[in-house]
Amino acid sequence: MSRYPKARFLKSASSPAAFGDDSGYEVAITGRSNSGKSSALNAILRRQDLARTSKMPGRTQAVNLFELEPGKRLADLPGYGHARVPDAVKAAWARLIESYFAGRASLAGVLIVVDSRRGFGERDEAMLGYATARGIPSRVLLSKSDKLGRNEARQVLAAAKASLAGRAGVQLFSATAGEGVDAAQAALDEMLAGHAKVPGDP
16 A cells, blocks of 8 residues: 555656745655666655656756655655766756755755665765755665575664664665665654754764
């Protein structure tokens, strides 16, 4: 059963003016192009194809917005790390993301999807930096954890916790095996309710 049975694709916004409704609460999900971000989104919402509805030419430059229920939205940010993307597209993406984080009043949390086999990288750090600058809570999903052995998974989680040093929540996650889906849903729900705390807050 879907976590948000009324979830629907709203729009693909390629400019800040197109973001639309800024009331209520919104959570952004971000990650490298090959991190499993779309699979994570679908797994968390228990919808098999919701993220695919936004796939269209130019999507690498767009923020894809979904309404989960009235006053609660999920913003699927452009995947980053594509070496073949032209510099002009990278620059446009950077401007769009900066505008999104700077001006989105409803933004209440960020989910950062990181391939557990690659680790927390420079671009992931940049996304966390945007959230930290806004005082918005973040949670790192170490995706594709089913591809790790049990001991390796423990080591990866420990390394991520050490690297993040309490700046964000972090957990193992597998869209395929279902590992960590419930925990990620709970984190999303807290953010969408405006109840999630920034690390370090009382």
